[in-house]
Amino acid sequence: MSDLCLAKEEYRVRRDRIIAALDREGLAAMVFFNSTSIAYLTGFAFIPTERPAALILEPARASLYLPRLELEHAEETAYVDLVRTYPEYPGEVHPMRGLAGLLQEFGLASGRLGADAAGYGSGMGYEGPRLEEVLPQASLKLLPKLVEGLRAIKSPAEVRLIGESSRWGNLAHVLLQEYSLPGRTENEISQRASMEATMAMVRTLGASYEPRGGHGAAAGFRGQIGPNSALPHAITRNLRLRPGDVLVTGAGATVWGYHSELERTMFVGRPSPEQAKFFGLMVELQDLALATIRPGIPCSEVDRAVRAFYDANDLWPYWRHHVGHALGMLGHEAPFLDIGDQTIIEPGMVFSVEPGLYVPGLGGFRHSDTLVVTQAGIDLLTYYPRDLESLICG
Amino acid sequence: MSDLCLAKEEYRVRRDRIIAALDREGLAAMVFFNSTSIAYLTGFAFIPTERPAALILEPARASLYLPRLELEHAEETAYVDLVRTYPEYPGEVHPMRGLAGLLQEFGLASGRLGADAAGYGSGMGYEGPRLEEVLPQASLKLLPKLVEGLRAIKSPAEVRLIGESSRWGNLAHVLLQEYSLPGRTENEISQRASMEATMAMVRTLGASYEPRGGHGAAAGFRGQIGPNSALPHAITRNLRLRPGDVLVTGAGATVWGYHSELERTMFVGRPSPEQAKFFGLMVELQDLALATIRPGIPCSEVDRAVRAFYDANDLWPYWRHHVGHALGMLGHEAPFLDIGDQTIIEPGMVFSVEPGLYVPGLGGFRHSDTLVVTQAGIDLLTYYPRDLESLICG
Numbered sequence: 160m161s162d163l164c165l166a167k168e169e170y171r172v173r174r175d176r177i178i179a180a181l182d183r184e185g186l187a188a189m190v191f192f193n194s195t196s197i198a199y200l201t202g203f204a205f206i207p208t209e210r211p212a213a214l215i216l217e218p219a220r221a222s223l224y225l226p227r228l229e230l231e232h233a234e235e236t237a238y239v240d241l242v243r244t245y246p247e248y249p250g251e252v253h254p255m256r257g258l259a260g261l262l263q264e265f266g267l268a269s270g271r272l273g274a275d276a277a278g279y280g281s282g283m284g285y286e287g288p289r290l291e292e293v294l295p296q297a298s299l300k301l302l303p304k305l306v307e308g309l310r311a312i313k314s315p316a317e318v319r320l321i322g323e324s325s326r327w328g329n330l331a332h333v334l335l336q337e338y339s340l341p342g343r344t345e346n347e348i349s350q351r352a353s354m355e356a357t358m359a360m361v362r363t364l365g366a367s368y369e370p371r372g373g374h375g376a377a378a379g380f381r382g383q384i385g386p387n388s389a390l391p392h393a394i395t396r397n398l399r400l401r402p403g404d405v406l407v408t409g410a411g412a413t414v415w416g417y418h419s420e421l422e423r424t425m426f427v428g429r430p431s432p433e434q435a436k437f438f439g440l441m442v443e444l445q446d447l448a449l450a451t452i453r454p455g456i457p458c459s460e461v462d463r464a465v466r467a468f469y470d471a472n473d474l475w476p477y478w479r480h481h482v483g484h485a486l487g488m489l490g491h492e493a494p495f496l497d498i499g500d501q502t503i504i505e506p507g508m509v510f511s512v513e514p515g516l517y518v519p520g521l522g523g524f525r526h527s528d529t530l531v532v533t534q535a536g537i538d539l540l541t542y543y544p545r546d547l548e549s550l551i552c553g
Numbered sequence: 554m555s556d557l558c559l560a561k562e563e564y565r566v567r568r569d570r571i572i573a574a575l576d577r578e579g580l581a582a583m584v585f586f587n588s589t590s591i592a593y594l595t596g597f598a599f600i601p602t603e604r605p606a607a608l609i610l611e612p613a614r615a616s617l618y619l620p621r622l623e624l625e626h627a628e629e630t631a632y633v634d635l636v637r638t639y640p641e642y643p644g645e646v647h648p649m650r651g652l653a654g655l656l657q658e659f660g661l662a663s664g665r666l667g668a669d670a671a672g673y674g675s676g677m678g679y680e681g682p683r684l685e686e687v688l689p690q691a692s693l694k695l696l697p698k699l700v701e702g703l704r705a706i707k708s709p710a711e712v713r714l715i716g717e718s719s720r721w722g723n724l725a726h727v728l729l730q731e732y733s734l735p736g737r738t739e740n741e742i743s744q745r746a747s748m749e750a751t752m753a754m755v756r757t758l759g760a761s762y763e764p765r766g767g768h769g770a771a772a773g774f775r776g777q778i779g780p781n782s783a784l785p786h787a788i789t790r791n792l793r794l795r796p797g798d799v800l801v802t803g804a805g806a807t808v809w810g811y812h813s814e815l816e817r818t819m820f821v822g823r824p825s826p827e828q829a830k831f832f833g834l835m836v837e838l839q840d841l842a843l844a845t846i847r848p849g850i851p852c853s854e855v856d857r858a859v860r861a862f863y864d865a866n867d868l869w870p871y872w873r874h875h876v877g878h879a880l881g882m883l884g885h886e887a888p889f890l891d892i893g894d895q896t897i898i899e900p901g902m903v904f905s906v907e908p909g910l911y912v913p914g915l916g917g918f919r920h921s922d923t924l925v926v927t928q929a930g931i932d933l934l935t936y937y938p939r940d941l942e943s944l945i946c947g
Contacts, residue, residue, distance in 0.1 A: 195676060206775075206786045208885050209878075228785040228873040231913060235784075247875050249893035280674070282589060284701065284879065284887030304680065346755050346769050350748035357740050361791050374789040375740050379768075381600075390629075391622040392600045395768040397755050479622040481641050484603075485678065491602050493678030499643035519625060 161367035163323060164415045165316055170202050170238045176309055178218050180273075184300060187270040188217040190262075190290065192279045195488055196306040197223070203237035204371040204416055205229055210248040211279035211287070213258055214239075215265065222265075224258050248285070255279065259293035269296035275303050311494060312507040313487055317417060318531050318540075321487065321509055325419035325529055325540045327412035331356035331378035332421055332543055335408060339552040341427055344399050349379035360412060373413025383407035388424075388523035391479045391515060402428040405522025406552070416488055420511045421541040422527035425550045434524075437477070437516050438547055441524035444468055444514040445545070448482050448496070449528075452510065453536050458500040465514050466498065477516040484511055486529065508532045509540070555761035557717060558809045559710055564596050564632045570703055572612050575667065578694060582611040582659070583667040584652075584684065589882055590669055590700040591617070597631035598765040598810055599623060604642040605673035605681065607652055608633075609659065616659075618652050642679070649673065653687035663690035669697050705888060706901040707881055711811060712925050712934075715881065715903055719813035719923055719934045721806035725750035725772035726815055726937055729802060733946040735821055738793050743773035754806060767807025777801035782818075782917035785873045785909060796822040799916025800946070804937075810882055814905045815935040816921035819944045828918075831871070831910050832941055835918035838862055838908040839939070842876050842890070843922075846904065847930050852894040859908050860892065871910040878905055880923065902926045903934070 177189060177200065191197055191214040194207040200214060201221060210226040222241040223233050226248060233242045245257040255278065262268050278289040291299050313321065334352035357375030361368060382393030385404040400406070404427040411419050424438055444465055451464040462482050469475050482496035487509055494502035496510060510532070515525035528541045544550065571583060571594065585591055585608040588601040594608060595615060604620040616635040617627050620642060627636045639651040649672065656662050672683040685693050707715070728746035751769030755762060776787030779798040794800070798821040805813050818832055838859055845858040856876050863869050876890035881903055888896035890904060904926070909919030922935040938944065 193676060204788055206788065208786075209887070209889075226874070232784045232787060247891060247893075249889060249891055251893050253893075282587060283883055283885040284889065286698065286887075307678065344752075344755055346751050347748075349768070350744070350751055354741075354744035354748055357744055358738075361738055361740050366791075368791060370789055370791070372788060374743070374773075375791075390626045392602075393626060394598055394600065394766060395764055397760075397762060397764070397769075480620070489677055491677040493603070493680075495603075495643060495678065497641060497643055499641075499645050499647075 162319055163364060163367045164369060165202065167238050169314060169316055170200065173200055173309060174216060174221060177216055177305065180305055181218065184273060184302070185271055186273040186300060188215055188265070188267050189273040189275070189302070189305070190215055191275045191306070193275050193306070196275055198416060199306055199310060199488065201237045201239050203233055205232065207281065209281050209283040209285040211254045211258070211285070213279070215262065217265065224261055226254070253287055255287045255293050262294060267297070268294055271298045271300065273300050273302045275305065277301065307493060310487060310492060311485055312505055313509050313531065314507070317487060318509065320414045320417040321419050321529065322540045324412045324414045324417055325421060327356060327360045327376040328378070328410040328419050328421045329541065329543055330359060331376040331412065332408060332410035332423065335378035335410060336425060336552055339400060339406060339425060339427065341400050341402050341553055344397050345380050345382070345384060345395060346397055353377040353379070369415060370413040371416040376412035378408060378410035380406055380408055383523055386520055386522070389517045389519050389521070391517060391523065391525070400427050403431070405430070405434060405524070407523045407525050418486055418490055419529045419540055420486055420490065420527050421529065421543055422513060422525055423543060423550055424524045424526060425552050427552050429551060430547070434522060435547060437518055437521065437524045440472060440474065441514070441516050441526065442545060444516070445512060445526050448512045448514055449530070449537065452504060452512070452530070452532065454504050454506050454532055454534065456504055458494050458496050458502050458504060459498050461496045462498040474516060477518055479515060479517045482512060482514050483527070485509060486511055504532055506532050506534050556713055557758060557761045558763060559596065561632050563708060563710055564594065567594055567703060568610060568615060571610055571699065574699055575612065578667060578696070579665055580667040580694060581664040582609055582661050583669070583696070583699070584609055585669045585700070586673045587669050587700070592810060593700055593704060593882060595631045595633050597627055599626065601675065603675050603677040603679040605648045605652070605679070607673070609656065611659065618655055620648070647681055649681045649687050656688060661691070662688055665692045665694065667694050667696045669699065671695065701887060704881060704886060705879055706899060707903050707925065708901070711881060712903065714808045714811040715813050715923065716934045718806045718808045718811055719815060721750060721754045721770040722772070722804040722813050722815045723935065723937055724753060725770040725806065726802065726804035726817065729772035729804060730819060730946055733794060733800060733819060733821065735794050735796050735947055738791050739774050739776070739778060739789060740791055747771040747773070763809060764807040765810040770806035772802060772804035774800055774802055777917055780914055780916070783911045783913050783915070785911060785917065785919070794821050797825070799824070799828060799918070801917045801919050812880055812884055813923045813934060814880055814884065814921050815923065815937055816907060816919055817937060817944055818918045818920060819946050821946050823945060824941070828916060829941060831912055831915065831918045834866060834868065835908070835910050835920065836939060838910070839906060839920050842906045842908055843924070843931065846898060846906070846924070846926065848898050848900050848926050848928065850898055852888050852890050852896050852898060853892050855890045856892040868910060871912055873909060873911045876906060876908050877921070879903060880905055898926055900926050900928050
């Protein structure tokens with residue numbers, strides 16, 4: 160078995176935890192509509208659309224309910240006992256009616272049933288009844304955060320996948336930096352780096368590599384170029400790099416559906432003294448965050464420590480966001496390294512650490528690294544150089 | 554004003570339609586949480602995350618409520634009267650409380666208020682109260698489909714953007730076909746074609762081109778290579794092309810947030826007689842669909858006509874999905890060319906037309922073209938060759 164996937168056993172362990180929760184809650188079964196939860200519990204990575212998908216988890220059986228077009232795909236790749244399909248959405252009979260029929264067939268239509276949402280949801284033109292409308296006899300309990308709670312603590316196998324992702328994100332970032340020369344456009348640099356890193360990744364890993372939801376490695380700027388780098392969530396605008404630009408980057412790779420996050424502040428040519436000053440302060444902020452994170456403290460404590468540095472150095476005009484977020488199957492996950500998040504940090508949690516400074520007109524300054532919390536403290540999974548001299552392009 | 558964007562006036566017209574709906578419904582204002590609706594009504598394209606975003610639309614004022622990190626970005630690019638922010642999510646005060654405070658300040662906390670959803674929603678670790686919990690005095694009416702209804706009929710300017718998208722999707726597809734040679738991997742072909750098409754696009758269109766949510770042109774296979782082409786929604790698996798493979802492709806480009814859809818069935822070398830037979834039947838299915846679509850008939854009639862061909866030719870074992878779907882800002886939108894969709898086809902609707910045949914072991918056969926419905930019938934916006942001889946690679 161390659162290290163680049165999760166074993167069937169891992170999915171069984173996850174489902175056992177859900178089944179234990181069913182028992183605690185006195186529920187006969189759980190219905191999951193969320194596509195990330197379905198992938199987490201069955202290994203079935205698919206493209207969510209307006210067509211409803213659901214996983215019915217009973218203590219002795221896992222069943223997928225899918226549109227006809229996913230049948231062979233699910234039978235080939237999902238760790239489940241049964242795949243049932245409906246013809247199409249909207250179709251002649253609404254798929255939620257078909258789901259109710261299947262639950263009836265399973266003897267679940269009048270029992271105590273858990274669900275992760277009131278019904279299927281999709282912004283792609285879907286509409287339909289809630290579960291309680293098609294199952295009027297059932298006693299429904301919404302447990303929207305059950306899987307998200309499990310996902311917050313990564314297993315050693317999940318951490319290996321995130322670590323593998325960070326290796327190829329690193330390569331993509333090396334190439335991105337190499338191609339970041341004045342006169343080149345955002346897309347040219349980003350797509351060339353992403354393509355070459357992906358090809359190296361595919362050739363290196365061979366058939367053992369399955370992205371499961373993405374397609375290889377990628378690095379880019381997301382529009383954070385020059386003055387636009389001061390917008391923490393800019394979007395791509397095809398800007399051309401100019402001498403003196405501050406760049407804020409992002410790189411990663413998808414490995415069996417898992418992600419990592421690597422972001423760096425770079426300079427096209429030598430930075431101005433003012434830019435170098437903010438870069439130095441940003442690195443101090445990140446160092447402080449990294450030194451604070453450890454198991455047993457609440458997430459809020461990390462943000463509070465970093466906020467004290469903003470206080471002490473009069474940096475509030477340049478503050479835009481909290482210290483970081485969990486990640487794994489999704490790029491952003493709970494919990495958050497935020498003053499309002501009292502979740503206790505535990506071994507196995509994976510966080511981005513990325514306090515930033517954003518100076519209108521001058522540029523944005525943010526590094527982001529991915530770490531896993533251990534019994535002893537933290538292990539950094541990203542390892543790209545963080546010092547100024549290493550981050551000058553051209 | 555370039556043709557590659559929408560004028561401020563277009564956003565005003567859209568908002569006037571919402572304001573007319575407020576009037577009809579006797580509502581003082583509407584709150585929109587959906588990121589596509591916010592972009593549709595304000596021009597603000599942004600990255601939705603766990604941080605709530607909302608648009609408050611009153612007859613005389615459009616206000617965005619955003620996380621602090623989006624302030625400058627929104628002030629620069631959104632057509633609104635006001636941008637208000639909250640510090641962060643989860644933060645010390647839940648952002649939904651801040652939204653309630655803003656609505657209170659606007660005198661809307663105890664009036665009749667519309668909303669597109671019960672509250673903000675995000676799979677990225679968000680949780681929070683519903684609008685009715687933070688605004689107990691308000692009389693709330695959910696109108697989840699208001700904007701989706703408007704989006705279904707595209708303006709001439711929107712059709713121009715989708716047409717521009719299809720030109721660059723065409724180029725990406727030409728390159729994809731050129732690079733589809735035996736021995737090459739999916740990612741290599743796809744990323745090279747996408748990068749070169751994007752660079753041509755950026756260089757041709759210059760600064761007038763703003764993707765607004767994507768990054769240029771792209772073409773690929775999404776895993777539909779060889780036997781996997783028989784899975785209508787396969788996912789990328791880095792397969793290597795082999796002689797005799799059937800390929801199902803996809804190409805498009807993002808232009809000011811609008812998309813087009815171009816898909817083709819191609820062959821690595823000459824197809825077998827069996828493959829050529831199914832290819833021919835698929836083209837007949839698509840011809841039949843294209844000949845049926847016209848304004849004034851229900852969407853279901855198109856699917857019914859195509860289903861009659863499956864009947865007449867014993868093709869049901871190879872059926873997997875309906876004829877097509879609307880598209881525009883999203884890749885899939887309502888209405889659907891589906892036997893269960895009774896929406897009347899109107900001029901300005903933009904559809905994909907893509908009936909398919911999927912033969913396990915042999916391959917998948919699907920072309921998808923994008924068309925706009927006109928007073929007289931249809932205009933095809935995609936124009937890549939559809940005949941077998943033009944679609945043989947290598």
